[in-house]
Amino acid sequence: MTNKKIPVGVSNRHIHLTKEHLHILFGEGYELNVWKDLSQPGQYAAEEKVDVVGNKGTLSGVRVLGPVRNETQIEVSITDSFKLGVKVPLRNSGDIANTAGCKIVGPKGEVTIEKGLIVAARHIHMHTKDAAEFGVSDKDIVKVKVEGERGLIFENVLVRVNEQFALEMHVDVDEGNAAGITKDTKVEII
Amino acid sequence: MTNKKIPVGVSNRHIHLTKEHLHILFGEGYELNVWKDLSQPGQYAAEEKVDVVGNKGTLSGVRVLGPVRNETQIEVSITDSFKLGVKVPLRNSGDIANTAGCKIVGPKGEVTIEKGLIVAARHIHMHTKDAAEFGVSDKDIVKVKVEGERGLIFENVLVRVNEQFALEMHVDVDEGNAAGITKDTKVEII
Numbered sequence: 001m002t003n004k005k006i007p008v009g010v011s012n013r014h015i016h017l018t019k020e021h022l023h024i025l026f027g028e029g030y031e032l033n034v035w036k037d038l039s040q041p042g043q044y045a046a047e048e049k050v051d052v053v054g055n056k057g058t059l060s061g062v063r064v065l066g067p068v069r070n071e072t073q074i075e076v077s078i079t080d081s082f083k084l085g086v087k088v089p090l091r092n093s094g095d096i097a098n099t100a101g102c103k104i105v106g107p108k109g110e111v112t113i114e115k116g117l118i119v120a121a122r123h124i125h126m127h128t129k130d131a132a133e134f135g136v137s138d139k140d141i142v143k144v145k146v147e148g149e150r151g152l153i154f155e156n157v158l159v160r161v162n163e164q165f166a167l168e169m170h171v172d173v174d175e176g177n178a179a180g181i182t183k184d185t186k187v188e189i190i
Numbered sequence: 191m192t193n194k195k196i197p198v199g200v201s202n203r204h205i206h207l208t209k210e211h212l213h214i215l216f217g218e219g220y221e222l223n224v225w226k227d228l229s230q231p232g233q234y235a236a237e238e239k240v241d242v243v244g245n246k247g248t249l250s251g252v253r254v255l256g257p258v259r260n261e262t263q264i265e266v267s268i269t270d271s272f273k274l275g276v277k278v279p280l281r282n283s284g285d286i287a288n289t290a291g292c293k294i295v296g297p298k299g300e301v302t303i304e305k306g307l308i309v310a311a312r313h314i315h316m317h318t319k320d321a322a323e324f325g326v327s328d329k330d331i332v333k334v335k336v337e338g339e340r341g342l343i344f345e346n347v348l349v350r351v352n353e354q355f356a357l358e359m360h361v362d363v364d365e366g367n368a369a370g371i372t373k374d375t376k377v378e379i380i
Binding site for chain 1: 203246269270280293311340341342343345346361362363364365367368369370
């Protein structure tokens, strides 16, 4: 077990689209434009944004992440869910069965999805080599300590190990603000 | 030391006004109207709301809490501070030296304050009898465990003891959402 520190990424609300939904929202044959590479290899924030419309309110300008996926998924904070007026469950990315849907509005069209809205459960991406160093395996649950005046210990943190992953913890905006996390924050598995 | 559970109140953004500022914002001689009593004896949410205007954005309809105080103080979340475009420090209530100010707009007038914007540090109100039961004193710093799928341990939690206080932990909206706190959540000092 190492005491190596882990960088933290605070994920703002974002959407992953299927190719089919991308074409409805932005036009037939449309392809996403890379705005900024993310820390996970091959993943990027696209230039494109959409509006996410709930029963009660709208989240405007929600960033699309690329590349396209097999299922459309929208990751919001609990704060966002109140604005939408939709009950959004805490889930691991990809686990969208029995979640609420919403309307998605793009510049060329709109889509109503039956499911796909989640609050993403906090997790740590690790390369296989990092996992060996930390002595953990894929799907382990660990505790993570954040130092500072808003210091806290996150319990129930999922470890995700893959040879394509770069070492980084992901939390949402509520969690980032609650723990006083900034772009320079590094955390520790305890 | 007891293992007694502590109820949690999630504080949304709010403002405490001086009598002078109340009169400028709502009119000479104006008095606050009680909308809802708070758990701390004598404290209440008023019917009145104001707009808080920062460099970049406005928080509309910020609830006034009563009764009036000796200094005007606005408590926001870090999420709110980004919307305002103002750097707001983490402080204990009442400690507003060297904090940022903003404009406050009411139905009858407006005030620009030079200081008063804080993110309130999490804390536990306790009656003297509770403090004895928990084995803690005023100004102690404790750790608090929140159970649940978003379970975590808050460090640096200030204990405030007074014969006028009712037992309750206060966190802000970012903290409440990060920990999955609802109105039924009870927490434990560890």
